[in-house]
Amino acid sequence: SKFHEKDGWNFKQISDWLIENNYKTPRGKTFTHTHCWSIYKKKSKSIQRFSREFEPTITDVKINQI
Known part of the structure; x- marks a missing residue:
């Protein structure tokens, strides 16, 4: 990805290298x-x-004491 994104090479140049x-x-x-x-x-x-990051959601939390 460095060759393509930063250096601007096309895929033919990358394969030749x-x-x-x-x-x-x-x-x-x-x-x-x-x-x-x-x-x-x-x-x-x-x-x-x-x-990817997902926003955490906490819903309907209950604690039961036995």
């Missing part, structure tokens, strides 16, 4: 721009999903 630096996909293949885009998209969705 990964290939030059001998990075492989988890299945051992060379990176393509679609691999980079897919990884970026999935990670962005994951970050959004796990960074």
Whole structure:
């Protein structure tokens, strides 16, 4: 995400950099721009999903003494 968001690279440039630096996909293949885009998209969705915050609401609290 650093290359894309901060440095302004497109996914083709990112995949070329990964290939030059001998990075492989988890299945051992060379990176393509679609691999980079897919990884970026999935990670962005994951970050959004796990960074959500919900306002707590407490309703109808009772204490029973036995």
